[in-house]
Amino acid sequence: MVCEIRDYEQRYTAISLRRAFSQPVNYYLLFAAAFLFVLGLGVYVAMSAYRLQPLHATDYGVQECSWQDSANAGAESLRILDAVYVEPLGLFSSFCESSGVKWQFSAVAVRSVHRDRFDLRDLYEATYQLVLAKPELISRGRKGIQYELIARYPDYGSQLVSLHGTPELSAKWLNGKVLGLLDDANSISAYQIPIAALRAAGLEEVPRIIRFRSYRQMYRALYDGSVDVIPALVSDEGPTSRLQLPPGLVLEETIPGPAWYLQRALLDSEAHCALQDALQEFSRNVQMDFFRRLIFVRSCAGE
Amino acid sequence: MNRRWQLAISLWLVGSIVLACVLHVGSARRLAAQLEAPLTEHLREAFDESFFSSDENRVNDNRALARVGEQVNRALQNVVRERWYAPRNECAVQLQQIDGVQLAAEPAASLLPLTLPRNGVDRKVMVGVSCTANLPILFGASALLGALFLAICLRLPAPLSATHRRLLNDLLGQDYSPDEAFEIVSTYSEVDLQLNESQASLVEGLHQPASRNMAQVLQLVTDAGVASLTPDQARWFALGYRLCAADKDAALAFARHPDGVEIDLPGRELRVRGRAVPTSATPLFYYAWYALRRVQGDGWVTNPPSNRPDRGAGAELAQFMARYDGHAKAVRDLEQSGLKARTLDQNRSKIKDELVAVLGEELAAGYLFEARKHEDGVQMSYRLALPASCVSVLS
Numbered sequence: 001m002v003c004e005i006r007d008y009e010q011r012y013t014a015i016s017l018r019r020a021f022s023q024p025v026n027y028y029l030l031f032a033a034a035f036l037f038v039l040g041l042g043v044y045v046a047m048s049a050y051r052l053q054p055l056h057a058t059d060y061g062v063q064e065c066s067w068q069d070s071a072n073a074g075a076e077s078l079r080i081l082d083a084v085y086v087e088p089l090g091l092f093s094s095f096c097e098s099s100g101v102k103w104q105f106s107a108v109a110v111r112s113v114h115r116d117r118f119d120l121r122d123l124y125e126a127t128y129q130l131v132l133a134k135p136e137l138i139s140r141g142r143k144g145i146q147y148e149l150i151a152r153y154p155d156y157g158s159q160l161v162s163l164h165g166t167p168e169l170s171a172k173w174l175n176g177k178v179l180g181l182l183d184d185a186n187s188i189s190a191y192q193i194p195i196a197a198l199r200a201a202g203l204e205e206v207p208r209i210i211r212f213r214s215y216r217q218m219y220r221a222l223y224d225g226s227v228d229v230i231p232a233l234v235s236d237e238g239p240t241s242r243l244q245l246p247p248g249l250v251l252e253e254t255i256p257g258p259a260w261y262l263q264r265a266l267l268d269s270e271a272h273c274a275l276q277d278a279l280q281e282f283s284r285n286v287q288m289d290f291f292r293r294l295i296f297v298r299s300c301a302g303e
Numbered sequence: 304m305n306r307r308w309q310l311a312i313s314l315w316l317v318g319s320i321v322l323a324c325v326l327h328v329g330s331a332r333r334l335a336a337q338l339e340a341p342l343t344e345h346l347r348e349a350f351d352e353s354f355f356s357s358d359e360n361r362v363n364d365n366r367a368l369a370r371v372g373e374q375v376n377r378a379l380q381n382v383v384r385e386r387w388y389a390p391r392n393e394c395a396v397q398l399q400q401i402d403g404v405q406l407a408a409e410p411a412a413s414l415l416p417l418t419l420p421r422n423g424v425d426r427k428v429m430v431g432v433s434c435t436a437n438l439p440i441l442f443g444a445s446a447l448l449g450a451l452f453l454a455i456c457l458r459l460p461a462p463l464s465a466t467h468r469r470l471l472n473d474l475l476g477q478d479y480s481p482d483e484a485f486e487i488v489s490t491y492s493e494v495d496l497q498l499n500e501s502q503a504s505l506v507e508g509l510h511q512p513a514s515r516n517m518a519q520v521l522q523l524v525t526d527a528g529v530a531s532l533t534p535d536q537a538r539w540f541a542l543g544y545r546l547c548a549a550d551k552d553a554a555l556a557f558a559r560h561p562d563g564v565e566i567d568l569p570g571r572e573l574r575v576r577g578r579a580v581p582t583s584a585t586p587l588f589y590y591a592w593y594a595l596r597r598v599q600g601d602g603w604v605t606n607p608p609s610n611r612p613d614r615g616a617g618a619e620l621a622q623f624m625a626r627y628d629g630h631a632k633a634v635r636d637l638e639q640s641g642l643k644a645r646t647l648d649q650n651r652s653k654i655k656d657e658l659v660a661v662l663g664e665e666l667a668a669g670y671l672f673e674a675r676k677h678e679d680g681v682q683m684s685y686r687l688a689l690p691a692s693c694v695s696v697l698s
Binding site for chain 1: 338
């Protein structure tokens with residue numbers, strides 16, 4: 001009896017379900033429900049399908065090279081600060097390929113900074129063993145800094161150059177022209193002197209001014225015609241130099257050149273000699289005559 | 304393949320495409336959403352503000368941007384770890400462009416735009432995200448969808464068509480229970496339920512709502528033999544089905560039998576389409592007499608005038624009846640009084656009653672009499688409605 005009732009109930013339920021899905025709307029809604037089920041399942045699964053590896057904070061402003069050698073295992077790394085921004089000229093490779101440097105240090109890290117981002121604390125805390133900077137930058141922190149001048153570049157001048165002939169500080173010449181400047185108020189030759197000259201002549205508002213974060217881009221803009229006139233250093237660049245400029249309007253002739261400063265603790269050490277060799281190699285290989293004319297002020301004791 | 308399966312396959316194909324697109328696009332968006340915050344934070348740490356100009360008419364240190372960008376791209380290699388069931392896998396994330404500086408040579412499949420505020424200016428960063436479709440997973444999703452559709456098609460019958468629903472509503476209107484009506488209707492296909500005229504008339508004739516016999520009736524009318532009957536045959540079938548105690552084959556034979564009447568005088572039996580129709584003897588003889596007239600000539604028999612019975616015809620009929628042991632009184636009346644119009648009328652009426660009682664008015668009509676006025680304009684003439692070829696008198 002119980003079995004009969006159960007069979008009847010099951011049959012009744014089956015018929016009722018079949019009746020419900022005999023309506024075309026309900027029948028095709030069932031297909032839609034199946035589709036939505038699979039879609040929902042797929043979306044739910046897809047939402048948890050991806051994980052990200054953590055992105056660690058890295059100092060991308062530093063170029064590094066290292067080597068593992070039993071001779072210098074445990075040696076510290078050489079940290080160089082380029083506050084003149086000669087990085088494009090091959091500074092990094094010169095130190096990384098120096099055998100002397102490899103002997104004395106376990107790695108080389110070079111940071112090139114724009115002058116307006118230079119942190120004086122790096123000088124006070126002697127963060128770097130070797131610093132390339134303009135003398136006026138170092139003289140700011142003269143008391144208390146632990147660096148000694150070991151080599152310098154010659155004095156240079158500041159001029160305005162153009163591919164459309166020698167520039168003139170006149171409204172007639174500058175009208176309609178685009179002047180490129182370095183986007184760094186600390187730069188004497190590429191900002192301070194040109195701006196002062198324009199102001200003195202009352203011409204600051206005449207040319208359209210575009211400011212560049214790097215010398216390289218400013219020079220490139222001159223050659224690709226984006227700007228008509230830029231400030232450039234006055235230097236006797238020979239035919240083999242990468243920097244070839246037409247004669248320009250000289251604004252200043254004597255500006256102290258950049259210099260190399262070494263941590264006092266390393267003076268006259270083997271490291272000092274190794275770094276000196278590396279600087280000489282850099283001078284030999286650099287493609288600008290100005291940077292080939294490196295003058296050693298304080299040689300290492302071994303020489 | 305019937306229409307339901309074709310539709311199911313079409314729905315599956317369309318559904319699979321939509322599913323693949325949604326999973327593909329959805330997972331791309333999900334990945335982009337997951338990448339946005341950590342990537343923006345990393346770029347803020349990676350790209351020092353000193354590389355960027357601070358306002359209009361200022362140009363970035365693009366070389367430094369390119370150098371750092373290259374290092375960032377190295378760090379982004381394998382940054383995405385996909386699980387095996389991800390709809391898209393082998394995902395590569397690369398910086399494409401930062402503030403106008405192009406970093407990647409090859410364009411990516413999709414771009415995630417980010418904003419990096421540097422030196423008070425929002426820099427546009429384009430991050431390329433390229434993944435490949437995880438085909439096994441997409442096919443698996445399609446297969447799951449197909450399996451569900453297949454289960455639906457196999458487990459559930461096709462939905463009721465308009466024909467089914469019309470019949471269902473008719474049954475519900477005749478107090479069938481919903482389940483009973485559904486079960487009856489769903490037993491047949493739409494084609495089966497598209498009844499022709501013959502079938503429809505049979506359903507109308509045989510269905511008795513009180514006894515809820517629609518299931519049996521439909522089973523009967525959907526029989527191939529029954530469905531092929533002409534409307535006229537269908538009427539005979541309905542009659543035969545009742546006469547033959549619901550014997551379908553006998554009813555079919557009855558329906559298909561050629562129209563015709565057979566009068567077996569020695570056996571005193573009237574057979575319509577081969578089936579005996581109970582009749583009284585005297586009306587039978589009169590019917591046979593009309594039948595013989597039909598077979599031998601045009602069949603018209605004119606009633607004699609009421610005041611002048613036809614003695615000749617009376618003697619002939621009496622002799623005819625006596626030959627087959629007709630009712631003695633009837634024979635005597637004819638011999639003595641002749642053939643009267645009233646007698647003819649009465650016997651015709653009796654045979655009509657007997658035929659109608661068995662065949663019904665409609666079907667009996669073909670086996671009764673047709674009338675016309677005699678050419679004298681006074682008397683009526685009558686003859687069998689059946690053509691001579693359909694009449695057979697066995698003597």
